[in-house]
Amino acid sequence: MKKNNYLKNPYVQFILFGLVLATLPIMAQTFPFIKSGYIITIGGTLIYAIAALGLNLLLGYSGLISLGTAGFMGLAAYISAYLTVDLGWPFLASMAVAVIIPTIIGILVGLVSLKIEGMYLAIATLAVSEVIRKTFEEFDFFTNGFSGKAAKFPSFFNISLDRATTYYLIVIVMVLVMILMYNMVNGQLGRALNAMRGSEAASQAMGVNLLKYRLIAFAFATAFAALSGVLYVHFVRYSYPSIWSLKLSLDFLAMIVIGGLRSIYGTVLGAFIIFAVPDLFLKQIPYFNQLSYMFNGILIILVIMFYPNGIVYLRYDIKKWWKKIFDRKGKVNHDVG
Amino acid sequence: MSIFLQLLLRSLETGSVYALAALGIIIVYRTSNITNFSQGVVSMFSTFVVTALFINTGMPLWLAILGGVASAITVGMLIDFIVIRHTKKVSPVAKQIITLGLIMVVLGITPLFFGVDPLTLPRLINAGDLKILGANISYNGLFNIVFGLVLMFVLFYVLQNTKWGLAVRTTASNEYTARLMGVPTKTVTMFAWGIAGVLGVFSGVMVAPMTSVSLNLMDQVQINALIACVLGGFQTFYGPIFAAYMIGISANLLSYYVSSVWGGQILYIVILAFLIFRPHGLFGKKIIKKV
Amino acid sequence: MMLDNEVLKIDGLSIAFGGLKAVDNLSFSIKENEIFGLIGPNGAGKTTVFNCITQFYKPNAGSLLFRDRKGEVQELTRHKVHEIIRLGLVRTFQNVELIRELSLIDNVLVGGHIDFKSTVFEQALKLPRAVKEEKALRIEAEDILRRLGIYDRKDMIAFGQPYGILKKVEFARTLMSHPKLIILDEPAAGLNDVETLQLAQMIRQIRDEFQCSILLVEHDMRLVMDVCDRICAINFGQFLAIGSAKEIQRNPAVQQAYLGNSEEEQHEKDSTVH
Numbered sequence: 001m002k003k004n005n006y007l008k009n010p011y012v013q014f015i016l017f018g019l020v021l022a023t024l025p026i027m028a029q030t031f032p033f034i035k036s037g038y039i040i041t042i043g044g045t046l047i048y049a050i051a052a053l054g055l056n057l058l059l060g061y062s063g064l065i066s067l068g069t070a071g072f073m074g075l076a077a078y079i080s081a082y083l084t085v086d087l088g089w090p091f092l093a094s095m096a097v098a099v100i101i102p103t104i105i106g107i108l109v110g111l112v113s114l115k116i117e118g119m120y121l122a123i124a125t126l127a128v129s130e131v132i133r134k135t136f137e138e139f140d141f142f143t144n145g146f147s148g149k150a151a152k153f154p155s156f157f158n159i160s161l162d163r164a165t166t167y168y169l170i171v172i173v174m175v176l177v178m179i180l181m182y183n184m185v186n187g188q189l190g191r192a193l194n195a196m197r198g199s200e201a202a203s204q205a206m207g208v209n210l211l212k213y214r215l216i217a218f219a220f221a222t223a224f225a226a227l228s229g230v231l232y233v234h235f236v237r238y239s240y241p242s243i244w245s246l247k248l249s250l251d252f253l254a255m256i257v258i259g260g261l262r263s264i265y266g267t268v269l270g271a272f273i274i275f276a277v278p279d280l281f282l283k284q285i286p287y288f289n290q291l292s293y294m295f296n297g298i299l300i301i302l303v304i305m306f307y308p309n310g311i312v313y314l315r316y317d318i319k320k321w322w323k324k325i326f327d328r329k330g331k332v333n334h335d336v337g
Numbered sequence: 338m339s340i341f342l343q344l345l346l347r348s349l350e351t352g353s354v355y356a357l358a359a360l361g362i363i364i365v366y367r368t369s370n371i372t373n374f375s376q377g378v379v380s381m382f383s384t385f386v387v388t389a390l391f392i393n394t395g396m397p398l399w400l401a402i403l404g405g406v407a408s409a410i411t412v413g414m415l416i417d418f419i420v421i422r423h424t425k426k427v428s429p430v431a432k433q434i435i436t437l438g439l440i441m442v443v444l445g446i447t448p449l450f451f452g453v454d455p456l457t458l459p460r461l462i463n464a465g466d467l468k469i470l471g472a473n474i475s476y477n478g479l480f481n482i483v484f485g486l487v488l489m490f491v492l493f494y495v496l497q498n499t500k501w502g503l504a505v506r507t508t509a510s511n512e513y514t515a516r517l518m519g520v521p522t523k524t525v526t527m528f529a530w531g532i533a534g535v536l537g538v539f540s541g542v543m544v545a546p547m548t549s550v551s552l553n554l555m556d557q558v559q560i561n562a563l564i565a566c567v568l569g570g571f572q573t574f575y576g577p578i579f580a581a582y583m584i585g586i587s588a589n590l591l592s593y594y595v596s597s598v599w600g601g602q603i604l605y606i607v608i609l610a611f612l613i614f615r616p617h618g619l620f621g622k623k624i625i626k627k628v
Numbered sequence: 629m630m631l632d633n634e635v636l637k638i639d640g641l642s643i644a645f646g647g648l649k650a651v652d653n654l655s656f657s658i659k660e661n662e663i664f665g666l667i668g669p670n671g672a673g674k675t676t677v678f679n680c681i682t683q684f685y686k687p688n689a690g691s692l693l694f695r696d697r698k699g700e701v702q703e704l705t706r707h708k709v710h711e712i713i714r715l716g717l718v719r720t721f722q723n724v725e726l727i728r729e730l731s732l733i734d735n736v737l738v739g740g741h742i743d744f745k746s747t748v749f750e751q752a753l754k755l756p757r758a759v760k761e762e763k764a765l766r767i768e769a770e771d772i773l774r775r776l777g778i779y780d781r782k783d784m785i786a787f788g789q790p791y792g793i794l795k796k797v798e799f800a801r802t803l804m805s806h807p808k809l810i811i812l813d814e815p816a817a818g819l820n821d822v823e824t825l826q827l828a829q830m831i832r833q834i835r836d837e838f839q840c841s842i843l844l845v846e847h848d849m850r851l852v853m854d855v856c857d858r859i860c861a862i863n864f865g866q867f868l869a870i871g872s873a874k875e876i877q878r879n880p881a882v883q884q885a886y887l888g889n890s891e892e893e894q895h896e897k898d899s900t901v902h
Contacts, residue, residue: 065430112609115616119372119433119571123563124612127605130560134602180752187751187762188737188744194727195738201684202725206801207713207742216748246556250437257434262729297441304431304438305423 010182017265018175021046025164040236041279043167046174047231049271052255053181053264054224059253060261061185062217063197064113065122069225069252071129072102074136074244076229078143081151081239091154091234099226106222110215129249136241148240151233166235173231177224178264184220185262193217251275254296258303260310269312273299342472344589350478350543352585353485357540358555358562359569359577360489361533366571367509368522368529369421371432375439377559379416380537381552382443383409385451387542388458388550398461405538413534417527444552455551458542481543488539489578492532496574505529561588568608570618580619584608630693630701635660635809635841636681636717641690643680650676651865654690658809663835663842665856667849667876669886673865674845678811681843682719683709697808714742716808720798722817728787732778732797735786736769739804765804772800775837776830792823799834809841810834816848824848828855853877861885 006012024042028034051073058064076098083094109128113121136143143149153161154169161169184190192213195203200210233239255274260266278292303311358376365373387405391398416439424432460477467474496502507515508525516522537555544558562577565584569576584604592600615621630637637657643650651673658664668674680687683704692704697716704712712718718739726735743765746758773779776796786794795815802810812831816824828851835842846852852859853873861868861876863885869876876882 059430063430065433112613115613117616118429120567120612120616120618122372122433123567124609126560127564127609131602131605134599138598183754184748184752187758188741188746189748189751191727191730191734191738192741194730195741198727199721199725202721203738204684204710205682205713205719205721206738207710207805209710246560250440253434253437254441257431291445293441294445297438297443297445300438300441301420301435304427304435305420308427308431 011179014175014178014182017178018171021174022168022171025167038280039163039167041276043170043235044232044279045271045276046170046268047228047235048252048255048275049268050174050177050231051225051228052252052259052267052271053177054221054228055252056256056261056263056267057181057185057193057224058217058221060256060263061190061193061197062214064214064217065118065253066109066125066218066221067122067246067249067253068109068125068129068132069221070244070246070248071132072106072222072225073229073232073248074239074241075102075105075132076226077233077239077244078136078149080230081149081233082142084234085149085151091156095227095230098230099223102226102229103219103223106218106225107215109222110218111211113214113218114211126246126249129244129246133241133244136244143239143241146241148238149233150238152237154234163235170231170235173227174268177227178268181264185264189213189216251296254300256310258296258299258311260312263310263312266310266312270310273311339470339472340593342470343474344593345586346469346472346474346478346482348586348589349482349582350474350585351589352582353482354540354543354558355561355565355581355585356489356578357485357536357543358558359565359581360492360574361536361540362562362566363571363574363577364505364529364536365533366566367574368505368512368526369417370429370512371421371436372563372566372571373533374433374436374559374563375416375443376533376537376562377555378440378443378447378552379409379412379534380541380558381550381554382447383412383534383538384458384541384545384550384554385447385456387538388456388545389451391458392456398459402461402538402542405542406535409534409538410531411534413530413532413537414527417530421526421530422523447552455549458545458550460546461542477546485539485543488536493574501528561585564605564608566618567612568618570621572617572622573620576618576620630695631657633659634693635662635695636843637691637693638677638681639691639693641677641680641687641692643676643685643687643689649865651680651687654862654865654867656860656867656870658841658843659857660695660808661835661839661841662857663831663844663855665852665859666843666845666862667847667852667859668862668868670847672863672885674862675813676865677862678719678813678843678845681811682712682717683707695808697806713805713807716806717811718802718805718807718809719811720802720813720815722813726786726794726797726801729785731783731785732789732793733766733769733773733782735797736773736800736804737765739801740765740769742805769800769804772803773797776800791818792826795819795827796830799830803834803838807838807840809843811843811845813845814847815844816846816851824851827851831855 021042024034025039028036028039051069055066055069058066079101080094080098083089083097084091109125112124116124137145153163153166155161185193192203192208195206195208196210196213204210251274255270256267257270258273259268259270274296278295307313358380361376362373365371365376383405386408387401390396390404391401420435420439424435427435460475462477462480465476467476467479496505504520504525505528507518507520508522512522540558541555545554548554561584562581565581566577568584569578569580588601588604591603595603612618634657639655641651641654654677666674666677676685679685681692681704687705694702694704694715694717696702702715704717707715727738744761746755746761750758770779770782773782776799778793778796781789781793786797816827819827831842831844832855834840844852844856856873858871859873859876860870861879861882868881868885869879871879
């Protein structure tokens with residue numbers, strides 16, 4: 001009885017999830033069919049999931065579309081790379097600055113969002129991202145331009161990490177982010193954001209200060225994207241301007257729409273579907289790139305038409321079908337008996 | 338002075354491209370209530386059709402373009418028929434995301450049809466340059482400007498003075514009421530997608546000779562067309578067109594006189610700042626909410 | 629300026645939209661613990677009046693005095709729309725703007741938004757103050773749901789609940805803020821006769837148990853006449869009459885506004901028959 005309750009605790013579930021993910025490097029060493037390259041893929045997926053969680057806070061809960069996620073992620077990546085490599089700063093300090101600066105810009109965009117809404121806002125964020133991407137190409141001294149910028153695995157408290165240990169760090173950060181997000185969206189903040197999304201007038205009548213909560217949404221979304229950018233550049237160990245394109249921002253959108261709006265596990269699922277599955281399985285097929293584009297696109301369209309809130313809610317339908325089969329079996333037994 | 342004039346004429350040409358693309362976006366927006374992010378890539382696809390026809394069958398360019406127009410109308414209507422029609426119950430945000438899904442589908446399909454290498458599409462008129470008041474403008478460029486304007490005038494004439502145009506404007510104003518009054522809104526919407534496709538293929542064919550026909554052909558045009566709609570306001574048909582020309586002109590002027598690298602970006606920042614003061618664009622109207 | 633037993637005093641309220649006067653020099657006042665009705669034919673400006681009161685629109689002229697939860701007199705036009713609820717003035721929505729994806733109790737907790745003092749960080753890290761607050765407010769929300777008779781549904785998702793239940797949840801939401809004045813926006817819309825009677829009962833119950841005034845903006849005449857202590861009638865944004873239900877029913881100006889010149893027509897008919 002007690003064990004049952006223990007497993008139902010969401011925090012326990014998050015930690016168990018993290019532990020499962022953390023076994024990957026060990027499994028890669030033990031089983032030959034799990035290649036060590038998978039660590040990069042799964043690590044990358046988790047990194048994307050962190051940024052996507054931020055976007056989910058913005059779009060899923062607050063109803064604000066941003067097409068600028070990639071720009072902020074890239075900015076943080078470059079800042080951290082520059083600070084650690086060029087200026088020799090310690091990792092933790094660089095991470096802090098690399099998260100803070102984009103967050104401030106994100107808050108400025110949030111200020112703008114009070115005046116500009118809906119599609120206008122989405123396109124405005126697109127313009128901001130384009131400006132940021134241009135700086136990646138042009139500010140050579142900072143980003144090395146088109147040649148790309150290199151960085152190293154993180155090191156702090158006199159420990160230098162390698163690929164496997166950086167992966168563990170990513171898993172830990174992701175679980176922490178999931179827990180933080182869970183706390184936020186299930187409390188006053190989550191309710192206020194949902195109210196704002198449902199009806200601005202009603203939420204204002206209930207005392208929700210739209211400006212304050214929009215800024216909070218943008219701040220957290222950008223902070224998560226920045227955090228993810230820092231992890232990216234210190235795990236993959238390079239950054240090119242072309243990575244931080246509109247297409248990446250669209251991929252994040254796809255992750256949360258397909259995986260599940262307003263769902264934490266759904267977002268991770270979405271990241272796996274959009275990034276890990278093609279990378280792991282479909283690479284063998286010819287024309288893989290084009291097919292995976294098409295596959296993702298068709299998936300988005302189908303999911304919106306039939307599961308507008310994301311695939312993760314498929315589990316409710318599965319439960320229903322399971323129950324139907326279960327009940328039918330019971331009925332048959334009854335008749336026979 | 339002549340440089341200024343030259344820049345201006347060049348800008349009118351770029352402006353035409355943006356204007357046609359923006360008009361495509363706004364027509365779909367006002368009839369289906371969707372901001373069609375896929376307008377750019379679909380135009381790119383149609384331009385590939387034109388180029389493939391031209392290169393592979395040796396037919397004259399103008400005929401290939403007609404072929405592209407036919408394909409654009411078909412593709413546009415197909416998109417409406419297969420996808421958009423079934424999204425009535427979907428939230429506006431989700432509709433937008435469908436168009437993003439469309440982008441991915443088209444980006445995947447195009448290389449399967451046409452291969453991965455960039456292709457070249459020549460200009461329609463190769464006759465050389467015209468000199469006006471000391472400024473150079475190619476005959477092709479002049480043709481593009483004039484053709485663009487004529488096409489838009491024709492569209493506006495149809496919109497204002499024909500029964501079909503009235504049907505479109507009624508649907509654009511309020512789809513539900515239009516349907517209640519007997520306007521065949523489903524046909525109007527399909528028609529609008531078809532027209533958007535045509536506008537797209539023309540803007541693609543105008544841009545293609547300046548660069549090469551590849552997957553990113555319309556990326557910059559798409560972004561600028563969207564910004565034109567934002568700047569001009571989504572509430573009118575003429576707003577985004579005016580804004581598109583303004584963007585074409587300002588971008589070029591800024592690039593030349595201020596900074597060749599940052600010209601475009603400065604323009605974006607200026608437009609963003611402008612939006613803060615006029616959040617509904619140059620010609621947008623604020624809708625007072627009723628609660 | 630304001631009498632001791634008044635909770636809301638409107639004086640010379642005017643607002644125009646693009647040249648059209650929606651509300652024109654309207655004045656009335658609502659007493660403490662009073663159920664006050666605002667009626668008028670379609671387009672009379674009732675909605676605009678209370679949108680002005682709640683500061684969703686900023687009036688062009690007039691003063692809106694309100695005695696807040698602490699007993700101080702406030703000029704409403706000096707406050708922003710999201711600050712109004714803090715003063716103790718709250719409204720319901722005709723379209724029942726609840727959050728479909730949340731549970732009933734979570735929807736009610738939205739009404740307690742202003743009572744949360746902990747910051748986002750405290751909530752994210754589940755620090756003690758945030759946990760305590762959430763718990764206390766949740767207990768309060770449960771209590772209100774119990775008093776309105778829908779406690780057993782508290783964890784059900786709002787989506788799919790019967791309309792009558794959702795209406796009660798909306799009431800519960802307004803009560804979370806300890807209001808002194810609740811503006812009800814056409815609460816009888818979509819209810820049948822039986823449900824309307826229950827609504828009347830609930831309105832009285834809320835006024836008695838929660839010690840607040842209610843401004844009822846309604847079309848349904850039976851509900852208004854049944855439950856209101858006093859009624860103000862308006863037309864074309866202008867004041868017509870104010871008084872008890874009986875007085876309003878007999879008022880010729882009110883009759884004309886709703887029914888046209890029917891009294892005179894009746895006389896003519898009578899005379900021609902002769």
